[in-house]
């Protein structure tokens with residue numbers, strides 16, 4: 001087992017195996033199987049080209065040979081930050097074929113985050129593209145290289161400058177030893193509430209099962225044509241998009257942006273049947289689809305999740321897009337829930353989904369950890385065949401984020417409906433959900449406190465019609481108060497992703513405190529809402 005991974009207790013592991021959830025097949029072996037089972041069917045279509053299942057499998061062999069030649073070995077960690085292109089998928093599977101572990105970063109991450117990912121996972125290589133969304137990632141690679149000691153290789157998709165061109169890794173295939181399916185396959189970033197993001201280690205067995213369970217929950221079959229238009233390096237897009245679609249031999253269409261100017265055309269051209277959106281993107285689609293000329297009639301389902309879908313927006317989805325609205329929820333730590341086509345409209349409008357495995361255990365507890373009466377709101381705790389038992393190298397955090405008997409404390413306030421659907425009602429954890437992008441308040445507060453004019457800082461979420469929440473920094477200055485553009489400049493220079501930069505700045509003389517001296521964020525939020 002990879003050092004730092006928290007395994008399931010033996011009795012649970014045997015149960016999950018005997019029930020057929022864990023099949024003892026690596027993700028890379030599954031791709032090999034798809035290569036022969038679905039051979040000539042289209043596996044991936046991106047803005048440039050397409051790959052059949054057998055072409056993809058062969059492509060992965062070439063890249064795996066090049067990665068091996070570079071010295072990438074089993075269990076080596078490799079940070080992957082690529083756009084939604086076929087190369088993302090080829091690199092992911094090539095790393096798995098070598099036995100190495102992809103660590104997924106999002107295109108929005110900058111030097112502070114990538115350096116942390118490299119350092120905290122001891123990554124030996126970093127794979128990114130020359131330019132993503134107008135930002136030069138070679139500059140980013142130079143900054144990361146200057147700040148971290150471990151990184152041996154930087155591999156660039158596109159114009160590589162002084163780095164290793166991804167293309168040069170396409171070499172003559174070789175044999176690779178098979179990895180242990182119960183060992184760690186990938187590292188996902190947790191949404192997180194602590195100073196620095198933590199990593200979620202998912203095994204071949206558990207992650208593959210979640211993909212299969214999602215495919216079943218969404219009734220996928222070989223006619224499924226799923227478009228991924230949110231970043232691929234996220235558990236939701238990877239399981240609901242890639243793993244579930246490949247499991248049934250469907251086709252994955254990759255869009256580099258959710259912008260209707262790009263996606264509506266792709267839906268029409270590739271007869272897309274399924275896609276996943278966050279509420280902010282859904283709003284733009286709902287506004288633009290009715291007046292547009294694109295033919296969206298191939299869409300069967302649009303799945304919306306990542307943050308709470310406002311009811312008024314939910315009601316507009318089906319009339320505007322002409323397909324079924326399904327809500328979903330999920331977390332990098334594992335648990336996810338979807339809806340099926342038989343669900344009545346009221347449920348699909350009001351609830352966020354039903355867990356995909358019969359062995360997902362859900363407890364809804366009060367402040368003291370006691371189960372709440374049926375139907376009441378409490379914090380969701382969960383364990384099951386694809387929910388981790390601890391963070392990778394989680395240390396003390398594992399004691400607070402997981403119970404003694406292995407339940408993950410999600411920090412989500414939910415209510416369970418009699419039909420098994422989960423309704424999300426809010427959060428107990430200190431995290432802002434900005435349109436699906438999670439911001440750990442503490443991480444940003446630490447950066448704010450580094451500003452010479454900031455004496456104290458608190459980051460809170462305030463309601464926003466489009467994003468669900470926007471971030472607001474309440475600052476206690478030393479002297480002259482810094483304004484938003486100055487804070488934005490300072491945080492950008494510190495190399496943090498743009499979505500973490502506070503949308504609003506408020507200035508205060510002091511921060512309100514609770515009885516035990518914590519910053520009273522509830523009060524700050526109330527003040528902000530009633531302004």
Ligand code: AMP
Pocket residue numbers: 189190191235236304305306307308309327328329330331332333352410412424427433438
């Ligand atoms: P991540 O690990 O980035 O996928 O974030 C997981 C968190 O996103 C969950 O713990 C929830 O707080 C939030 N989340 C995901 N889906 C939904 C949804 N449909 N409604 C409300 N919150 C959601």
